[in-house]
Amino acid sequence: MKVNDIMDINKIRKDFYVLNNNDLAYLDNAASTLKPKQVIDAVTYYYEKLGVNIHRGVYRLSYEATDLYEKARQKVAELLNCQFEEAVFTRGASNALNLIALSYGMNHIEEGDEIITSELEHHSSMLPWQNVARAKKAKLVYVPLNEENKITVENFKKVLSNKTKVVALNYISNAMGYMTPVEEIIKLAHEKNAIVILDAAQAVPHIPVNVKALDCDFLAFSGHKMCGPTGIGVLYGKYNLLKEMEPIEFGGDMIDYVGLNEVTYKDPPYKFETGTPIIASAIGLGRAIDYIKAIGFKDIMKHERMLRDELIDKMSQIKGITIHNPNTDTGIISFNINGVHPHDAASVFDEENVAIRAGHHCAQPLMHCLNEIATIRASVYFYNTREDINRLVKAINKAKAFFENFM
Ligand SMILES: Cc1ncc(COP(=O)(O)O)c(C=O)c1O
Structure with a gap:
């Protein structure tokens, strides 16, 4: 049939x-998609055949695990049309959105600045900026939703001002399935020198997303909503922004040099991937991307x-x-x-x-x-x-x- x-x-x-x-x-x-056997097999392959740490091991199994992990990053970069260095692995969309707010937000937002978001956001897109606004005495401004509860360009224009420093909006609403008119919003925001963060957790699994064409400054999504494993997500950021941002976690694998009173960090994406990375889940996400692209x-x-x-x-x-x-x-x-x-x-x-x-x-x-x-x-x-x-x-x-x- x-x-x-x-x-x-x-x-x-x-x-x-x-x-x-x-x-x-x-x-x-x-909420989460199911996982195909191809993804489960890729994760199992890592655990059964490799199971070792990456980047630092000077032996064959570690080389292969490193290669699979970095190839997964390359797949993310191709999926989003960004540079390899612009794809940071995180624990998920929430983790990525928090990273942007805690690093970029806490260091760039000042008293009286305005941050635009909306009532249509997932809490993970809104709360990190509530936190920044509270800490920095900035103002959270909500795009008025229209009668259908959609974000429109017209209403966005009503709240955009010279004080706007950050625009944090969903690309597709998880509760209503609406697509935000992000292309125009990004152009308008950039005219005011504001940066735009897209919560693309419901977009990347379903529609082609091209960050270069969109010209968004940051974008976040989760692997588990697109046939990938749990515990893995991606933060895309424009390289120049990632380069000047401070890490929010400190420890192994993210440094170039450590002295008793000083430290230099690796370049992006590694300075944001502290400690042993989420190796198996990243490899699984890479396989999920292949699977979805094949469809x-x-x-x-x-x-x-x-x-x-x-x-x-x-x-x-x-x-x-x-x-x-x-x-x-x-x-x-x-x-x-x-x-x-x-x-x-x-x-x-x-x-x-x-x-x-x-x-x-x-x-x-x-x-x-x-x-x-x-x-x-x-x-x-x-x-x-x-x-x-x-x-x-x-x-x-x-x-x-x-x-x-x-x-
Ligand atoms: C639009 C949107 N943003 C962010 C998130 C948070 O994703 P995660 O729980 O994978 O971090 C979700 C999850 O439901 C979502 O739908």
């Missing part, structure tokens, strides 16, 4: 043990949008559902079953083996804008099928029917 019109999903799904071993409609991909972003986007349209179409026919983002740009759909707490609904979905996310999605300020304490979020990836969508719709109907008895 042809499962869809775009990709050979049946073949792709065979790569995912979790899908093979569970009768599961997995629709929580914005191709064009087909990934087409497939996700096809599933999104189908889900929104089917959900729109059910009475008593509020879809918060019917014009979502991606495969992230946020909704509520009126009168039913999202966690209660999620429990019913779980009985049907449908995995979604219920909660505030680490975007509590947005929940105020939506007038909800929490939402249900379904998020698709390339291995999802129309069958998954049908199962969610069935689960929604079941939850509605069940809770209607109590209303």
Whole structure:
């Protein structure tokens, strides 16, 4: 049976043990994606065949492990279209976004400066700058969201000023799936000499991201949201910015020279990768990038949008559902079953083996804008099928029917 019109999903799904071993409609991909066996094999290869430290070992196994780790960085650089030296491995997007705020932010922001962010941010994009603003007596300025809760260029212009020093925004919202008009925002911010940080945790796994074309100053993403292992992420930074930034962690592997009262650091990216790096996960991320590229972003986007349209179409026919983002740009759909707490609904979905996310999605300020304490979020990836969508719709109907008895 042809499962869809775009990709050979049946073949792709065979790569995912979790899908093979569970009768599961997995629709929580914005939280984390599943990992294909190719990625697991790459991680296992490191542990089974190498298992040693990198950079410092003068023996064959260490050379090979170093080579695999640095090749993974090269894959990141090619994926983002940046220089090799501009790709810093971190523990994840949160870790990368904190690094920028603690290093660049704490050393460049002064009293009275303004930092632009939005209520549409994941807490990891917003809180590091709340912290900087508090410490430096700077002002956090929020782009007013429009009536659909989107960031628009028009509204961005309203808050951009000569005092703006930093713009920290999501590229794609994890709670609403909207794409921020980052190209124009970056141009406008640069006219004011402000730097732009993109939280691309929901973008890099789903769309082609070209940092040189965008001209963003920093960008962050996580490996585990794009078929890679947990515990690995990337901070992209323009080389001249990374070069002048101070490390935020100090210790092994990041130094050139250490005296009793002085130290010189390695050049980027190494001065930010203190201690034994996340070797196995970086290697796994490199393999995940190969895997995703082989499928191709064009087909990934087409497939996700096809599933999104189908889900929104089917959900729109059910009475008593509020879809918060019917014009979502991606495969992230946020909704509520009126009168039913999202966690209660999620429990019913779980009985049907449908995995979604219920909660505030680490975007509590947005929940105020939506007038909800929490939402249900379904998020698709390339291995999802129309069958998954049908199962969610069935689960929604079941939850509605069940809770209607109590209303
Ligand atoms: C938009 C966005 N930014 C940042 C993060 C934080 O990513 P991590 O938890 O991998 O550090 C997430 C995770 O959900 C996200 O969706």
